[in-house]
Amino acid sequence: xxxxxxxxxxxxxxxxxxxxxxxxxxxxxxxxxxxxxxxxxxxxxxxxxxxxxxxxxxxxxxxxxxxxxxxxxxxxxxxxxxxxxxxxxxxxxxxxxxxxxxxxxxxxxxxxxxxxxxxxxxxxxxxxxxxxxxxxxxxxxxxxxxxxxxxxxxxxxxxxxxxxxxxxxxxxxxxxxxxxxxxxxxxxxxxxxxxxxxxxxxxxxxxxxxxxxxxxxxxxxxxxxxxxxxxxxxxxxxxxxxxxxxxxxxxxxxxxxxxxxxxxxxxxxxxxxxxxxxxxxxxxxxxxxxxxxxxxxxxxxxxxxxxxxxxxxxxxxxxxxxxxxxxxxxxxxxxxxxxxxxxxxxxxxxxxxxxxxxxxxxxxxxxxxxxxxxxxxxxxxxxxxxxxxxxxxxxxxxxxxxxxxxxxxxxxxxxxxxxxxxxxxxxxxxxxxxxxxxxxxxxxxxxxxxxxxxxxxxxxxxxxxxxxxxxxxxxxxxxxxxxxxxxxxxxxxxxxxxxxxxxxxxxxxxxxxxxxxxxxxxxxxxxxxxxxxxxxxxxxxxxxxxxxxxxxxxxxxxxxxxxxxxxxxxxxxxxxxxxxxxxxxxxxxxxxxxxxxxxxxxxxxxxxxxxxxxxxxxxxxxxxxxxxxxxxxxxxxxxxxxxxxxxxxxxxxxxxxxxxxxxxxxxxxxxxxxxxxxxxxxxxxxxxxxxxxxxxxxxxxxxxxxxxxxxxxxxxxxxxxxxxxxxxxxxxxxxxxxxxxxxxxxxxxxxxxxxxxxxxxxxxxxxxxxxxxxxxxxxxxxxxxxxxxxxxxxxxxxxxxxxxxxxxxxxxxxxxxxxxxxxxxxxxxxxxxxxxxxxxxxxxxxxxxxxxxxxxxxxxxxxxxxxxxxxxxxxxxxxxxxxxxxxxxxxxxxxxxxxxxxxxxxxxxxxxxxxxxxxxxxxxxxxxxxxxxxxxxxxxxxxxxxxxxxxxxxxxxxx
Numbered sequence: 001x002x003x004x005x006x007x008x009x010x011x012x013x014x015x016x017x018x019x020x021x022x023x024x025x026x027x028x029x030x031x032x033x034x035x036x037x038x039x040x041x042x043x044x045x046x047x048x049x050x051x052x053x054x055x056x057x058x059x060x061x062x063x064x065x066x067x068x069x070x071x072x073x074x075x076x077x078x079x080x081x082x083x084x085x086x087x088x089x090x091x092x093x094x095x096x097x098x099x100x101x102x103x104x105x106x107x108x109x110x111x112x113x114x115x116x117x118x119x120x121x122x123x124x125x126x127x128x129x130x131x132x133x134x135x136x137x138x139x140x141x142x143x144x145x146x147x148x149x150x151x152x153x154x155x156x157x158x159x160x161x162x163x164x165x166x167x168x169x170x171x172x173x174x175x176x177x178x179x180x181x182x183x184x185x186x187x188x189x190x191x192x193x194x195x196x197x198x199x200x201x202x203x204x205x206x207x208x209x210x211x212x213x214x215x216x217x218x219x220x221x222x223x224x225x226x227x228x229x230x231x232x233x234x235x236x237x238x239x240x241x242x243x244x245x246x247x248x249x250x251x252x253x254x255x256x257x258x259x260x261x262x263x264x265x266x267x268x269x270x271x272x273x274x275x276x277x278x279x280x281x282x283x284x285x286x287x288x289x290x291x292x293x294x295x296x297x298x299x300x301x302x303x304x305x306x307x308x309x310x311x312x313x314x315x316x317x318x319x320x321x322x323x324x325x326x327x328x329x330x331x332x333x334x335x336x337x338x339x340x341x342x343x344x345x346x347x348x349x350x351x352x353x354x355x356x357x358x359x360x361x362x363x364x365x366x367x368x369x370x371x372x373x374x375x376x377x378x379x380x381x382x383x384x385x386x387x388x389x390x391x392x393x394x395x396x397x398x399x400x401x402x403x404x405x406x407x408x409x410x411x412x413x414x415x416x417x418x419x420x421x422x423x424x425x426x427x428x429x430x431x432x433x434x435x436x437x438x439x440x441x442x443x444x445x446x447x448x449x450x451x452x453x454x455x456x457x458x459x460x461x462x463x464x465x466x467x468x469x470x471x472x473x474x475x476x477x478x479x480x481x482x483x484x485x486x487x488x489x490x491x492x493x494x495x496x497x498x499x500x501x502x503x504x505x506x507x508x509x510x511x512x513x514x515x516x517x518x519x520x521x522x523x524x525x526x527x528x529x530x531x532x533x534x535x536x537x538x539x540x541x542x543x544x545x546x547x548x549x550x551x552x553x554x555x556x557x558x559x560x561x562x563x564x565x566x567x568x569x570x571x572x573x574x575x576x577x578x579x580x581x582x583x584x585x586x587x588x589x590x591x592x593x594x595x596x597x598x599x600x601x602x603x604x605x606x607x608x609x610x611x612x613x614x615x616x617x618x619x620x621x622x623x624x625x626x627x628x629x630x631x632x633x634x635x636x637x638x639x640x641x642x643x644x645x646x647x648x649x650x651x652x653x654x655x656x657x658x659x660x661x662x663x664x665x666x667x668x669x670x671x672x673x674x675x676x677x678x679x680x681x682x683x684x685x686x687x688x689x690x691x692x693x694x695x696x697x698x699x700x701x702x703x704x705x706x707x708x709x710x711x712x713x714x715x716x717x718x719x720x721x722x723x724x725x726x727x728x729x730x731x732x733x734x735x736x737x738x739x740x741x742x743x744x745x746x747x748x749x750x751x752x753x754x755x756x757x758x759x760x761x762x763x764x765x766x767x768x769x770x771x772x773x774x775x776x777x778x779x780x781x782x783x784x785x786x787x788x789x790x791x792x793x794x795x796x797x798x799x800x801x802x803x804x805x806x807x808x809x810x811x812x813x814x815x816x817x818x819x820x821x822x823x824x825x826x827x828x829x830x831x832x833x834x835x836x837x838x839x840x841x842x843x844x845x846x847x848x849x850x851x852x853x854x855x856x857x858x859x860x861x862x863x864x865x866x867x868x869x870x871x872x873x874x875x876x877x878x879x880x881x882x883x884x885x886x887x888x889x890x891x892x893x894x895x896x897x898x899x900x901x902x903x904x905x906x907x908x909x910x911x912x913x914x915x916x917x918x919x920x921x922x923x924x925x926x927x928x929x930x931x932x933x934x935x936x937x938x939x940x941x942x943x944x945x946x947x948x949x950x951x952x953x954x955x956x957x958x959x
Contacts, residue, residue, distance in 0.1 A: 146385030242616030580766030608641035
């Protein structure tokens with residue numbers, strides 16, 4: 001072979017070296033980090049979308065990047081993050097550590113003094129006074145933008161999708177490879193003498209492919225180029241192309257084993273999508289009610305008046321503060337009247353001081369309520385993801401219906417009281433200029449009073465519109481109270497009593513109009529300075545009329561409030577939850593995962609047997625691309641390992657079996673917990689509806705008490721008496737105002753608790769829907785018709801006490817003595833009559849030598865056993881039907897057709913397809929409902945069932 005000249009050989013070598021270095025530099029540079037990040041984002045988005053069923057779900061456009069107006073938003077490039085602020089002492093170890101100079105490039109991306117988004121506060125849009133008023137919708141929007149918990153759950157879903165992408169990548173065709181370049185120079189004293197060479201060789205260049213059956217294909221390429229620069233200055237090139245295909249046949253074989261990790265990842269991603277959807281609904285419930293969704297699952301919501309949390313709790317606090325302010329206003333007005341009575345020698349000093357003491361106590365309570373409210377508001381800001389110094393204020397009209405005493409009307413009352421106090425402190429007529437200011441102020445008070453009269457008239461109109469719904473709800477509650485036979489006062493649920501109260505409100509309104517028609521026109525007649533006493537008396541009368549107006553308004557608004565009913569029972573609720581709850585769907589998937597682990601670990605008990613097919617081909621001579629078949633080789637064989645020692649695999653297999661049994665128990669315990677929570681929620685909701693009417697009646701009584709005590713204060717003095725008020729007048733007044741405050745807070749608490757229960761019920765049913773802004777779409781009346789339908793529903797296995805599966809004994813008397821009838825259930829398939837031999841065991845009529853699987857290849861879904869004994873027929877749950885060859889269990893019983901038994905007069909006889917015998921014979925009939933099924937796996941013949949406790953018996957039901 002003719003070798004090229006040495007100089008040409010060197011030029012060829014260095015040209016090849018330059019080309020290899022250029023290709024290596026291009027490959028090592030790879031893609032930019034941003035491209036890798038965006039590829040991951042796109043792949044995750046598609047994976048999440050493939051598991052979302054709701055076309056309106058926000059997960060259809062899934063990403064984990066925060067909005068620019070969020071506190072979580074990072075304005076810096078994510079692939080080149082600047083260094084955040086560090087602790088000064090800890091930072092020294094990044095520069096010098098153990099007297100060694102550290103890495104100098106920590107600050108190559110720059111420094112930033114911020115950890116949070118520095119511009120997020122500008123998006124809150126405060127008012128002119130610097131405060132940020134929020135309603136419920138704004139609170140939910142803030143929480144979605146700023147909550148750290150919600151962001152963490154989004155990132156959990158992202159990481160789960162990355163796991164799926166990796167498992168899918170394992171089944172893709174994968175390419176690997178590298179290259180190595182070495183220049184070697186040996187000295188003259190080495191065994192080979194002075195020499196030098198340049199070597200270029202591939203590093204593990206291969207293509208791999210994993211198949212779902214467990215087979216693995218590997219195609220490799222090995223190439224080596226060497227130039228010798230000493231001696232003969234020659235060149236050598238070798239190439240080897242090989243492949244290897246290995247297919248396991250026993251251990252680690254098949255789709256069961258190979259696809260397990262991919263299946264786990266896909267199911268985990270689906271579960272994570274469902275968990276995020278459920279978390280988002282529970283997150284709304286937590287923001288609005290302050291309750292943990294796990295507590296909502298158990299129906300652990302208080303009955304009656306108790307404080308809620310979250311946004312509703314803050315609203316409740318603000319309303320209670322308003323109620324307390326109304327109480328303070330009422331006490332202050334009453335104190336003014338008592339002070340006037342004391343100056344007229346109509347009451348003693350002790351009762352005036354008693355009213356003043358009650359006023360001071362109410363003012364102190366008001367200060368405490370405001371302090372508690374501020375503390376809870378600061379804690380709520382942290383729940384939203386905001387700092388506690390954020391100037392938020394709660395402003396939502398949701399509870400305006402409980403402003404039984406309108407706040408502007410209370411302010412008007414306070415302004416009237418202030419003018420009364422100024423005039424009362426004067427001992428002489430005021431000068432002309434200040435008096436005109438007083439007249440102007442009093443005229444404004446009159447105009448405001450006329451405006452509030454119109455507001456109260458609107459409240460009365462709304463009451464008349466709500467009357468039909470109120471009557472319907474009261475009739476429904478009255479029927480429930482009558483069915484329960486409780487000792488509750490039925491007048492609270494009487495529509496007639498409601499009509500009487502409405503008529504009373506209208507009558508009081510008419511009397512009020514008659515009085516103010518005489519009062520309001522008198523103002524122009526008493527506007528001179530020397531008439532300041534008449535003006536004072538007119539203002540006192542106006543204050544009293546405003547008190548009457550507030551009572552009329554309170555009565556009208558109180559009877560306008562309604563509760564939306566819940567018209568589903570516990571059975572319907574459980575069926576809806578089993579169909580819609582995402583956590584229950586995940587629980588079913590977890591149960592199947594535990595079952596799959598049994599099959600997965602069972603495969604490890606087998607031996608090791610692989611079929612191997614390998615081959616390679618190389619080049620001829622020094623030409624690295626001259627591949628010839630004459631240099632090839634094929635190799636076929638098998639490798640195996642006998643299962644002689646499988647102790648570890650055996651233990652893992654038994655652990656998987658036990659784990660599956662535990663998973664079964666955990667599943668139906670979880671379903672029982674859901675059923676318990678739904679039953680508690682429905683029970684508490686009904687009790688709250690009943691309690692709401694009772695607290696409404698208590699508020700009405702409290703309003704009446706306040707009206708009566710105020711009427712006693714306005715009574716004229718008796719002739720010849722120096723005191724017109726007895727010693728209990730003020731005490732009764734204080735007690736009445738305090739009772740009204742407590743009753744107002746109670747009815748507010750009951751209403752809020754009922755709303756929490758409704759929200760919790762929608763959440764626990766799995767039917768809760770949110771709009772695009774994350775707000776709850778209230779279904780209104782809870783019924784089967786109003787709740788959203790379930791698509792592709794798989795409600796799971798039947799439960800033992802599902803209501804429609806029970807047989808109902810006919811109330812009709814039997815035709816002949818000793819006969820009993822069971823009415824058919826909802827389904828009417830043709831029954832199969834089986835013989836009942838004299839033994840305490842039921843045998844199917846299987847031909848001799850035939851298996852029960854061939855004779856009855858159906859799943860026995862239900863069975864009824866009726867004995868001929870005098871005691872009533874019993875529904876037998878889970879009996880054991882057996883034959884001489886096989887046996888399989890029967891699920892809970894269902895009546896499917898009328899079954900009769902004759903009276904006990906003789907020993908039992910077998911039942912055939914002929915009509916039941918009469919007279920002095922005795923019969924036993926078994927009817928089974930059969931559902932076609934591909935096959936039934938018989939029980940393990942090595943497992944012997946207990947003595948007779950799992951077989952159908954005549955003397956007692958099975959265990």
